[in-house]
Amino acid sequence: MKKILYYTALMVLIVILLPAIIVRGCGPAPPQKPPAPEIPEKVYDITVYNKDTKLTEVMDLEEYIKGVVAAEMPADFDLEALKAQAVAARTFAYGRMSGAYRSKQGVHDGIDICTDSTHCQAWMSAESAKKRWGILFASRNWSKIERAVNETKGLIIVYQGDVINALFHASSAGRTENAEDVWEGKSVPYLRSVASSDESSKGYITTVTISEDELTEKLQEAYPEEELPESLADDIEVIDITEGGRVKTLRVGNIIMKGTEFRSLLGLRSACFSISSGDEGQISITTTGHGHGVGMSQWGANALAKTGGTFSEILRHYYTGVDIVSISDHEASAQRTDN
Numbered sequence: 001m002k003k004i005l006y007y008t009a010l011m012v013l014i015v016i017l018l019p020a021i022i023v024r025g026c027g028p029a030p031p032q033k034p035p036a037p038e039i040p041e042k043v044y045d046i047t048v049y050n051k052d053t054k055l056t057e058v059m060d061l062e063e064y065i066k067g068v069v070a071a072e073m074p075a076d077f078d079l080e081a082l083k084a085q086a087v088a089a090r091t092f093a094y095g096r097m098s099g100a101y102r103s104k105q106g107v108h109d110g111i112d113i114c115t116d117s118t119h120c121q122a123w124m125s126a127e128s129a130k131k132r133w134g135i136l137f138a139s140r141n142w143s144k145i146e147r148a149v150n151e152t153k154g155l156i157i158v159y160q161g162d163v164i165n166a167l168f169h170a171s172s173a174g175r176t177e178n179a180e181d182v183w184e185g186k187s188v189p190y191l192r193s194v195a196s197s198d199e200s201s202k203g204y205i206t207t208v209t210i211s212e213d214e215l216t217e218k219l220q221e222a223y224p225e226e227e228l229p230e231s232l233a234d235d236i237e238v239i240d241i242t243e244g245g246r247v248k249t250l251r252v253g254n255i256i257m258k259g260t261e262f263r264s265l266l267g268l269r270s271a272c273f274s275i276s277s278g279d280e281g282q283i284s285i286t287t288t289g290h291g292h293g294v295g296m297s298q299w300g301a302n303a304l305a306k307t308g309g310t311f312s313e314i315l316r317h318y319y320t321g322v323d324i325v326s327i328s329d330h331e332a333s334a335q336r337t338d339n
């Protein structure tokens, strides 16, 4: 019995204690490295004016971006397109939070952004989005949007170190627009006309009909000083077009106006249009694409994603010469430049 105990003790020594002694070595134990202190991730807040509730809410930027992606892009788009949308939307928002860009004044002064897509960018709550998608798709679609935002967390687009004005639109007309062809002002180096494949977008080519009387009425309201001919249908002429293929200027009777002005006067889907006279006193206007045409085309982004383009490639295609960086790196480098 004593022998058994002796051998058991010996085995314990050999099997357990000896390797521990060998591994530990004979010298003093090396000093333990203290764990690296955890740096809390910076959280960015944004103040959002909700055009429906007329309330202003402070939101976590990343949570806000989920609501923008849900409202701005169909959830069945490719994940890389949704990621590109998340980065563009975050950049657009950050541009306003940081004061680099200002939304049209007088609408929500002192508040970063609003939920009106025609003024800032659209937004909807997770509840509203899920209701819209219906019970079958609510959870799947929201998870996909969360993934697009989480996988691009904190990323924004910069041009030569400055945050860009990340404009986007629904669909282009084969090419996007140079910013200066749509709005007055100097050209923007990263908002240049580039090729875009948008043919699969809904209502890519749309024809609307308007009566001569209606057109005359709208023109008279906008140009009360101008005398208009009796029949307008045969007195409309496109004078020139932009690099992006949209109407730059046109003549309606004696009035010379910008294509963008004609678009907004009649609420057309795009300034890429052709006009023809239809049946008695009717004018037919056929538009291609949807939106102002500047920056990223959402349908074009989806087309690029479907052929294997990553979100970064999509953004670099639509915004010329840009880099994609994190907000914290951007702020650190801006601080270094200031010092």
Ligand SMILES: [Zn+2]
Pocket (backbone or CB within 6 Å): 103, 107, 108, 113, 114, 115, 116, 119, 120, 121
């Ligand atoms: Zn706004």
